[in-house]
Amino acid sequence: MKWDFIDEYEAWAFKLSLGLIVVFFVAVVGLAALKGIDVPTCVTEFKPFEKGELVQLGPKEYQLKLLARMWSFEPREIVIPAGAKVTVYTTSLDVQHGFEIEGKAVNLMTIPGAVNKAEIVFKRPGEYRIVCNEFCGIGHQTMYGIIKVLPEEEYEKWREGSR
């Protein structure tokens, strides 16, 4: 194609920009396809709920129904053993909130009337804070939760004690 309607250098800059867009597009789409990364969407197989709870599904498998509302998460604190795989379903009772776990690659919206899902494995013991990362009103900064991941032995002791 002839590019004589603009300056020669301008044409090169334009072609370079165009080329980079193609390179980035191919890189993003290609990597996503290669690694099986999907664009997050709301799940339809799970109905919105009005009570937050942690349910144990197997020895190290949990389902967390995390409810966001102005201005707290329910449940506020959960305790799980190291190595636990947690499937989180999250929704909101009022406005749109954010759901982020510090130190984990999880960042979802909590949307009234819809449910979002994430699967997270907690290999390392420690305290992981759940924070709302969407400004949701006057108490936004008080909106957090804690996931306590205990080493296996400590977890067993805790479980005995909490019965």
Ligand code: CUA
């Ligand atoms: Cu909920 Cu910010």
